[in-house]
Amino acid sequence: MRILLTNDDGIHAEGLADLAQAMKKYGEVKVVAPDRERSACGHAMTLRDPLRATKVPYGSCEAWHVNGLPVDCVNIGLRVAFPDGCDLIVSGINHGPNLGFDITYSGTVGGAMEGAINGIRSLALSMFTVAHEAPLHFETASDWIERELGKWLEVELPRRTFLNINIPSIAIPELGETVVTRMGGRVYEDRVEPRTDPWGRTYYWQGGVVVMKPDDPGSDVEAVSLGKVSVTPISLDWTSYPALESLRSQVIPFTHH
Ligand code: MN
Secondary structure, rough: OEEEOOOOOOOOHHHHHHHHHHHHHHHHEEEEEEOOOOOOOOOOOOOOOOOOOEEEEOOOEEEEEOOOHHHHHHHHHHHHHHOOOOOOEEEEOOOOOOHHHHHHOOHHHHHHHHHHHOOEEEEEEEOOOOOOEEEEEEEEHHHHHHEEEEEHOOOOOOOEEEEEEEEOOHHHHHHEEEEEEEEEEEEEOOOEEEEEEOOOOOEEEEEEEEEEEEOEEEEEHHHHHHEEEEEEEEEOOEEEEEEEHHHHOOOOOOOOO
């Protein structure tokens, strides 16, 4: 299997190095990742600046860093690293969770989305931590990848659908089962914090306190709160089918003259 790895934490991230090591079990691994941290860039793409791919030493893998975003890395990777085709794209392992609505901001998920748009099986992998400073148990993620990921590479998925996987950052013996979940809710309080600069002018920090809803049954948020690995299928078809039906029943049907 030809496997392209990317992330949004940059080429030097520990999560990416551990992913590269763990994925060797499944095939030929090549890495194309941003040259610096690009978290929360979502599915953005670089259009107005030249992109350069620079080959860098990376253990036993071929690797390039790119002065762009995860989407750029996937598209350049498909040209530079695997010009004859690629079977799997894995984005991660993100240094933090990607749950609920947060996946719309996530560069990690953006990388997997781009893989799915290219018609390639794609996964986003993230570590779920409760607190920002909490330790990242990448050894738990590596262990899960080596033991469990194989079967998720075999499952049948509809077109343009990828898997968003969150692994709780806890010790290996504490890790629970793996469950299939739906996207839950994850909203923030005090999203924008105003502060004052030394000249008395107001500026803003965007961040906020996450409001988890762990009681949301069947959701990604609930699963990781219980110490389980969450696997959510995400479709690139953003159409709301219930709303589609509802809208069609509410409006007067088209009449042809
Ligand atoms: Mn990140």
